Amino acid sequence: MSRTHLGMPSFPPFPEAAGAAVHNATLRANLRHATHTIRDRRAVAVAELADWDRLREAGRQIKDHTLRHLDRYLEQLESAVTAAGGTVHWAADADDANRIVADLVKATGEREVVKVKSMATQEIGLNEALAAEGVSVYETDLAELIVQLGDDRPSHILVPAIHRNRGEIRDIFRAEMGNWGRAARDGLTDDPADLAEAARLHLREKFLRARVAVSGANFMVAETGTLIVFESEGNGRMCLTLPETLISVVGIEKTVPTWRDLEVFLQTLPRSSTAERMNPYTSMWTGTTDGDGPRAFHLVLLDNGRTEVLADATGRQALRCIRCSACLNVCPVYERAGGHAYGSVYPGPIGAILTPQLRGIQSEIDASLPYASTLCGACYEVCPVAIDIPEVLLHLREGVAAQGGKGHRMEKAAITAAGWVLNRPGALAAGEKLLTATRALHPKSPPGAGAWTGGRELPELPARSFRDWWRRNRR
Amino acid sequence: MTVTPPSSPSSSSSPSSRERILARIRAAVAEADDAPAPTRDYLVSHIPDDPAAALDLLHRNLTDYRATVHRITAAGLPRLIADVLEKHGARSVAVPDGLPREWLGATDAEARGDEGPLSARELAATDAVISGCALAIAETGTIVLDAGEGQGRRALTLVPDLHVCVVRAPGQIVASVPLALPRIDPTRPLTWISGPSATSDIELDRVEGVHGPRKLEVVLLLAG
Numbered sequence: 117m118s119r120t121h122l123g124m125p126s127f128p129p130f131p132e133a134a135g136a137a138v139h140n141a142t143l144r145a146n147l148r149h150a151t152h153t154i155r156d157r158r159a160v161a162v163a164e165l166a167d168w169d170r171l172r173e174a175g176r177q178i179k180d181h182t183l184r185h186l187d188r189y190l191e192q193l194e195s196a197v198t199a200a201g202g203t204v205h206w207a208a209d210a211d212d213a214n215r216i217v218a219d220l221v222k223a224t225g226e227r228e229v230v231k232v233k234s235m236a237t238q239e240i241g242l243n244e245a246l247a248a249e250g251v252s253v254y255e256t257d258l259a260e261l262i263v264q265l266g267d268d269r270p271s272h273i274l275v276p277a278i279h280r281n282r283g284e285i286r287d288i289f290r291a292e293m294g295n296w297g298r299a300a301r302d303g304l305t306d307d308p309a310d311l312a313e314a315a316r317l318h319l320r321e322k323f324l325r326a327r328v329a330v331s332g333a334n335f336m337v338a339e340t341g342t343l344i345v346f347e348s349e350g351n352g353r354m355c356l357t358l359p360e361t362l363i364s365v366v367g368i369e370k371t372v373p374t375w376r377d378l379e380v381f382l383q384t385l386p387r388s389s390t391a392e393r394m395n396p397y398t399s400m401w402t403g404t405t406d407g408d409g410p411r412a413f414h415l416v417l418l419d420n421g422r423t424e425v426l427a428d429a430t431g432r433q434a435l436r437c438i439r440c441s442a443c444l445n446v447c448p449v450y451e452r453a454g455g456h457a458y459g460s461v462y463p464g465p466i467g468a469i470l471t472p473q474l475r476g477i478q479s480e481i482d483a484s485l486p487y488a489s490t491l492c493g494a495c496y497e498v499c500p501v502a503i504d505i506p507e508v509l510l511h512l513r514e515g516v517a518a519q520g521g522k523g524h525r526m527e528k529a530a531i532t533a534a535g536w537v538l539n540r541p542g543a544l545a546a547g548e549k550l551l552t553a554t555r556a557l558h559p560k561s562p563p564g565a566g567a568w569t570g571g572r573e574l575p576e577l578p579a580r581s582f583r584d585w586w587r588r589n590r591r
Numbered sequence: 592m593t594v595t596p597p598s599s600p601s602s603s604s605s606p607s608s609r610e611r612i613l614a615r616i617r618a619a620v621a622e623a624d625d626a627p628a629p630t631r632d633y634l635v636s637h638i639p640d641d642p643a644a645a646l647d648l649l650h651r652n653l654t655d656y657r658a659t660v661h662r663i664t665a666a667g668l669p670r671l672i673a674d675v676l677e678k679h680g681a682r683s684v685a686v687p688d689g690l691p692r693e694w695l696g697a698t699d700a701e702a703r704g705d706e707g708p709l710s711a712r713e714l715a716a717t718d719a720v721i722s723g724c725a726l727a728i729a730e731t732g733t734i735v736l737d738a739g740e741g742q743g744r745r746a747l748t749l750v751p752d753l754h755v756c757v758v759r760a761p762g763q764i765v766a767s768v769p770l771a772l773p774r775i776d777p778t779r780p781l782t783w784i785s786g787p788s789a790t791s792d793i794e795l796d797r798v799e800g801v802h803g804p805r806k807l808e809v810v811l812l813l814a815g
């Protein structure tokens with residue numbers, strides 16, 4: 117089997133990839149401002165709900181239950197979507213999915229596709245695959261448009277252009293919009309309202325003309341066959357409503373058993389993600405409806421390494437992820453390294469546990485990712501489905517350490533990553549503050565003991581700081 | 592090995608991928624602990640069961656997310672709608688099937704029915720749309736459209752720049768998301784709207800109005 121495709125395949129290990137980012141003071145300032153703003157707002161939105169912990173626990177239970185019986189729920193979903201007029205396709209890997217989508221697009225005779233932001237399609241490199249078949253793909257989410265026009269890479273799950281400031285965005289719009297459609301007006305300013313207006317005008321003609329759309333989905337309901345997309349701008353509604361053909365590529369783990377299960381995630385996802393009681397727009401559709409919306413609906417169910425993650429008793433909890441990005445926004449390492457450092461479409465703490473599991477730990481970047489953390493536990497605290505990210509990181513470190521003897525290539529990459537983290541006093545201090553608060557959550561074994569010490573006995577995760585522990589125990 | 596049923600006939604994927612994925616899942620979880628269904632000990636609602644309180648909270652939350660909110664009784668509705676359209680300079684308005692015609696009794700704006708139906712380009716050239724709704728949720732400031740009577744196809748309430756949405760109080764207002772879902776038919780195309788379209792993609796600075804209607808005016812239609 118070929119390696120699982122996750123975008124950005126050949127990437128240097130964590131600290132080198134972070135290097136370019138951290139030397140850019142603008143990016144650091146943008147990122148710090150953005151993550152601190154959103155994390156504070158999230159805390160307020162969550163505090164509004166007295167039963168937050170119970171909602172979080174229910175979210176965890178629903179996802180665990182679904183994963184345990186995923187075969188059954190996928191079959192149920194398939195029947196429900198089919199009964200409602202949709203067609204279901206199964207894609208074992210990225211190539212499979214890309215081929216299915218390309219064939220579906222070509223069968224319509226169209227050469228253009230409008231697209232709603234979707235992690236799954238980024239993961240499989242769908243845009244590049246369609247471009248190779250002569251199909252133009254237009255990203256319609258504002259941040260994705262900024263990334264696409266800037267020939268850039270996304271750096272955040274929710275706000276992929278979080279590393280760009282308004283001046284840079286204005287320059288990209290001025291230089292590039294005209295090459296792809298309606299140009300930005302003369303005298304475009306860097307006022308966010310002006311920039312949003314430019315995007316509205318640029319994309320409107322594409323929406324009105326589009327015959328084929330590609331989306332992902334946040335959830336799929338097995339009992340009803342309903343798909344759900346959360347969004348803010350209305351580009352999702354445009355793509356899901358106006359074209360004649362809709363193709364949705366969705367990871368198999370996005371399934372929930374019942375309609376009622378949505379009552380949990382409709383409360384926890386918006387508050388965790390955009391810190392809103394509810395995001396501006398949520399679309400739900402079940403197959404096709406006569407006279408309303410697309411006449412043809414195709415659902416491509418994507419595995420691409422997920423069943424391998426599912427087979428790992430510790431690691432499978434990563435499949436509970438609802439991609440809210442709360443863990444990125446609280447992470448002291450993400451804040452300093454930036455999203456590009458993680459070398460895949462999944463940055464931040466969730467990326468550090470998901471990417472090495474989906475892709476395997478054969479490359480330096482993937483072996484280094486489990487070390488791109490201070491293990492402070494802030495990610496676990498905010499996660500609306502209670503994924504114990506530090507636990508999975510430690511588990512993955514054991515895997516890296518087991519791969520080869522002392523001094524092998526992967527171990528070096530890992531140690532460099534950890535050294536990068538540990539040499540950032542700000543990250544550590546922020547992490548330690550959080551760590552003290554969450555110490556009870558942490559396993560007793562020291563981080564990546566094998567990789568660090570070649571088997572020497574180590575003290576338990578110390579009562580003293582992690583930094584002291586590391587100084588004492590590094591070679 | 593588990594024997595898997597054959598691919599369902601209307602599924603066009605290669606059966607091998609389907610069977611491969613299902614077999615991998617079964618193998619992956621074969622040894623896993625049981626994972627029971629959720630306990631659901633969270634709250635059904637976060638506010639007291641009081642229609643007046645729910646109405647006030649809906650009003651507040653809609654305003655918080657930059658919708659403009661009005662309260663009116665049936666007698667004043669046509670005048671209010673006319674005023675709202677005029678305030679925005681809207682000279683044409685899309686009218687979904689089943690919308691009470693008297694709502695448009697006081698406006699001079701050109702009413703465009705959807706019998707045609709209206710094309711996306713015609714809708715783009717229409718200034719406003721007036722609709723009812725299926726339901727509104729007080730705790731989140733959300734309006735749910737289900738493409739039913741007086742709401743029309745999804746495109747109608749999406750493409751014009753101004754959306755005027757009428758919510759009947761108290762009948763169409765529920766307190767919370769858990770109370771809303773049992774009243775919504777998942778087989779219909781659904782749009783949940785919480786304020787006008789917005790983006791925070793530029794430095795997390797919130798800008799209202801990107802691709803959906805840039806203005807959302809909500810009319811709380813009171814009984815009596």
Ligand code: SF4
Nearest residue numbers: 437438440441443499
């Ligand atoms: S791991 Fe948890 S906090 Fe992070 S994106 Fe996924 S659901 Fe959100």
